[in-house]
Amino acid sequence: MDYRNAFAISASGMDVEKTRLDVTAVNLANIHSTRGPDGTVFRPLHVTSVEASGSFSNQFEQLAGAQLHGAQVASVEASDVAPHKVYDPGNPDADEKGFVTLPGVNQVTEMVNMATALRAYEANVVALNAAKTMALKALELGGSQ
Amino acid sequence: MLGSTEAVTVEMVRMALDATSLRHQAIANNIANINTKGYAPARVDFEQQMSAVRQALDAGQPVTHEMLSGIQPVLQRDQVVSDEDRTSSLDTESANLAQNTVQYEALLKALGKHFAILGSAISEGKR
Numbered sequence: 001m002d003y004r005n006a007f008a009i010s011a012s013g014m015d016v017e018k019t020r021l022d023v024t025a026v027n028l029a030n031i032h033s034t035r036g037p038d039g040t041v042f043r044p045l046h047v048t049s050v051e052a053s054g055s056f057s058n059q060f061e062q063l064a065g066a067q068l069h070g071a072q073v074a075s076v077e078a079s080d081v082a083p084h085k086v087y088d089p090g091n092p093d094a095d096e097k098g099f100v101t102l103p104g105v106n107q108v109t110e111m112v113n114m115a116t117a118l119r120a121y122e123a124n125v126v127a128l129n130a131a132k133t134m135a136l137k138a139l140e141l142g143g144s145q
Numbered sequence: 146m147l148g149s150t151e152a153v154t155v156e157m158v159r160m161a162l163d164a165t166s167l168r169h170q171a172i173a174n175n176i177a178n179i180n181t182k183g184y185a186p187a188r189v190d191f192e193q194q195m196s197a198v199r200q201a202l203d204a205g206q207p208v209t210h211e212m213l214s215g216i217q218p219v220l221q222r223d224q225v226v227s228d229e230d231r232t233s234s235l236d237t238e239s240a241n242l243a244q245n246t247v248q249y250e251a252l253l254k255a256l257g258k259h260f261a262i263l264g265s266a267i268s269e270g271k272r
Binding site for chain 1: 169179180182253
């Protein structure tokens, strides 16, 4: 049992899902941010993941038979969701008509993304534990029956 | 008893363990890419290649090394799953994972029992 590759695959999946959770947290944290550090309004971030193709060392392992590398984050991009305006004349960032621009973060979308990422993360943990159980069982071979 | 059957049994279980191990990696890869768009799920083909062995056993013939040569677990790719079908794949993969783990442990158990029989023969049945 090549448990190292199995662990690496599940770990890469956990890494991707954790990034997804982080990005969801950033989006939710900025749900009421009226302006970012550069003065413009925050744009919701979106994670794209791809199947990992393998670095040079991975390609070396490929010669040794390992062909699967798990997943990796392709990019974290700001999505083009239109910001919405809220009437709040007391806000220092309000324009001359009293409207404040808030980022187009959709709370429902973010919650769904969070739940999906959480379940996927858990599934990766289950796969990792299964690999551990299998490797440990293999160690018992030849012991007392 | 320690003739060709012995070597063939261990060889077959070894190949099945290799196949199950590779299948675990394929399932882990599918789970890691559960939210990846345009991902083609990985599968492992092994049991179909064993049809010659099964036919021989059904006909009461012994399994020979020639039947086993060239058999090895092969990594295959499914068609790319459309996004509508993605939600159902996580539970399917989890079920496959559980089944695969049990199969791996069953194979190990069988191999352990096989070695225990050999051990019993070596100790002339005394324990």
